[in-house]
Amino acid sequence: MNFELKTLRLDEAASGKSGALIVLVPDGFTPGEDAISVLIRRATDSGDFKTEGGLLQAYGAARVTPARLILAGIGNGSPASVRKAALAGMAALKGSDAKEAVLCFAASAEAAAVHAAVQAVSDATYVYTATKSKSEPGKLNRVVLGVPEAASVRETFENSVATMRGVELAREWANRPANHATPIHLAEVARELGKGEHFDCEILGPKEVAKLGMGSFMAVAQGSEQELRLIVLRYNGAKKSSAPVALVGKGITFDTGGISLKPAPEMDEMKYDMGGAASVLGVFRALAECKPAINVVGVIPACENMPDGRAVKPGDVVKSMSGQTIEILNTDAEGRLVLCDALTYAQRFKPRAMIDIATLTGACVIALGGVRSGLFSNRDELAEALMQAGAKAQDPCWRMPLDDEYAEGLKTNFADVANVAGRAAGAVTAAKFLQRFVEDTPWAHLDIAGTAWKGGAAKGGTGRPVGLLLQYILSQVEEPAAAGDKAREPGKGKKRRA
Incomplete structure (x- = not known):
């Protein structure tokens, strides 16, 4: 899976051109006037969507460019809640033709929540194919993680993707x-x-x-x-x-x-x-x-x-x-x-x-x-x-x-x-x-x-x-090696037959 981190507000996510949009909504979310906020407000007011573990799917929502829109409740925003919601949102996309999806936090995202989201996407999209004769990997091959402020969680995001x-x-x-x-x-x-x-x-x-x-x-x-x-x-x-x-x-x-x-x-x-x-x-x-x-x-x-x-x-x-x-x-x-x-x-x-x-x-x-x-x-x-x-x-x-x-x-x-x-x-x-x-x-x-x-x-x-x-x-990371005392160059160790 290819990952990308972006600073995204809900109005920007709504106008994006991805095949699917999953929005992670916490307790106490304060909606604005953008199309997604309006939908969240209406859905919560009617009782059709709950921010504690709720999931609501919409297709062709008004003023939302991505055809598939999924609202997923993350409750108090804990890593466990984010993971569960992201897994549920990704599962809802199973079988769709979407090649790219946006997973967007509706409000602030802590580093631990970002890690949980990346982990959930990886778990949901991994497909074993090595010894199958007629297996196809999932069509979804790129996920953009949208947060209100990307710079504050970029290091965590990059380490999470590496993990x-x-x-x-x-x-x-x-x-x-x-x-x-x-x-x-x-x-x-x-x-x-x-x-x-x-x-x-x-x-x-x-x-x-x-x-x-x-x-x-x-x-x-x-x-x-x-x-x-x-x-x-x-x-x-x-x-x-x-x-x-x-x-x-x-x-x-x-x-x-x-x-x-x-x-x-x-x-x-x-x-x-x-x-x-x-x-x-x-x-x-x-x-x-x-x-x-x-x-x-x-x-x-x-x-x-x-x-x-x-x-x-x-x-x-x-x-x-x-x-x-x-x-x-x-x-x-x-x-x-x-x-x-x-x-x-x-x-x-x-x-x-x-x-x-x-x-x-x-x-x-x-x-x-x-x-x-x-x-x-x-x-x-x-x-x-x-x-x-x-x-x-x-x-x-x-x-x-x-x-x-x-x-x-x-x-x-x-x-x-x-x-x-x-x-x-x-x-x-x-x-x-x-x-x-x-x-x-x-x-x-x-x-x-x-x-x-x-x-x-x-x-x-x-x-x-x-x-x-x-x-x-x-x-346990230390300071980088000082000049004159560099880490050993690659390829200098002994290499023997396998």
């Missing part, structure tokens, strides 16, 4: 079937991103990963004919000496459970078990547009978890890159096995903060459903910053405990640690396992098992938590 570009990329790759989204395919996406200004990309294959001693990562991959890839992306927006934010995304491109085989119903949805990896790629897509003055590293361990004759078995013991040995009691708890080696690897960049993102546990779905991502952290200030970022991005998370007692169940007689600790507090014990591999690095873990995907009629990837992560990164 939505990242969300759409993350949704796209989470939605693709596993045979169209292999580790090699993910590496190709990363390589394309790595060609951008201030970007580097390095792709490591099985030989390089073996040389690093990533025995835990390799154990998960050994049952698949698809070769693993360790994807390393770097965005160099600040001076070289500035410590980066490190993002580590779980990239299990298909998860059968391995020898601990999952039940058949809904196993197809395990194509989205690389939702963490997709969100990291989405963040880097957004960084290409935002270009913030900060360094960011993305590490993605990508592989399949399959149950053939070479697959790792329950009871096997493997050695991680950190040197710790792991007894694999359940091969379906594979995400933590690839992440632990990736976390160890990411520490070589000496990050200011390290955040892993993973569709890790069904237990987190039970705990938090699909509303909030689970947040675990060994630093209060990092956890608080992520909570605030999630709230601002309308991509919320909720902090969960990390008491030492939760690690008791990970003890084993046959290795340094077991990869599971039973059903009780499964999301927490998974996080405690990962915590063993972060040493003293400020670290957070986002369990997105409930938020990265929707089931039912709306089945598909959500692109979360791209918004949360990008908002956190933007909140």
Whole structure:
């Protein structure tokens, strides 16, 4: 979707030549004498339109140039109300021939409301087409966001559009079937991103990963004919000496459970078990547009978890890159096995903060459903910053405990640690396992098992938590690099085969 921000009064919106006009009307709106204000006044006076969640459609309204006019009530103007109204307005356009639409605030628009509007338009217009033979994208290809004063919200608007570009990329790759989204395919996406200004990309294959001693990562991959890839992306927006934010995304491109085989119903949805990896790629897509003055590293361990004759078995013991040995009691708890080696690897960049993102546990779905991502952290200030970022991005998370007692169940007689600790507090014990591999690095873990995907009629990837992560990164931005200490030029990092 192409977005544009304009300063628009209602009389200007009424005389515009777009195919459709959606007007967001708040409580307490004071109508003027323009055609749309007159219509709003008449509709509210008659009770046919309510500013609290109301929707009214008109065709060929007097003195209104766009043929389709939709009034959508946003109540108190909260982001949630704006999002709901914008979604309803966009849904009313479904099936129309309009190629361009104007979404106009009838009164003042706060930055958070602008973000919610962009987010809603993106959600409403995203169409998956990659593996369909006769699918057509929606005809609507341009949306103008009209506000009373564009200059005051332009930065928010531009960051919101960048975020939505990242969300759409993350949704796209989470939605693709596993045979169209292999580790090699993910590496190709990363390589394309790595060609951008201030970007580097390095792709490591099985030989390089073996040389690093990533025995835990390799154990998960050994049952698949698809070769693993360790994807390393770097965005160099600040001076070289500035410590980066490190993002580590779980990239299990298909998860059968391995020898601990999952039940058949809904196993197809395990194509989205690389939702963490997709969100990291989405963040880097957004960084290409935002270009913030900060360094960011993305590490993605990508592989399949399959149950053939070479697959790792329950009871096997493997050695991680950190040197710790792991007894694999359940091969379906594979995400933590690839992440632990990736976390160890990411520490070589000496990050200011390290955040892993993973569709890790069904237990987190039970705990938090699909509303909030689970947040675990060994630093209060990092956890608080992520909570605030999630709230601002309308991509919320909720902090969960990390008491030492939760690690008791990970003890084993046959290795340094077991990869599971039973059903009780499964999301927490998974996080405690990962915590063993972060040493003293400020670290957070986002369990997105409930938020990265929707089931039912709306089945598909959500692109979360791209918004949360990008908002956190933007909140950490430094001053631009000084002359003589420039960020590393693009293309200078090592690039290996995919």
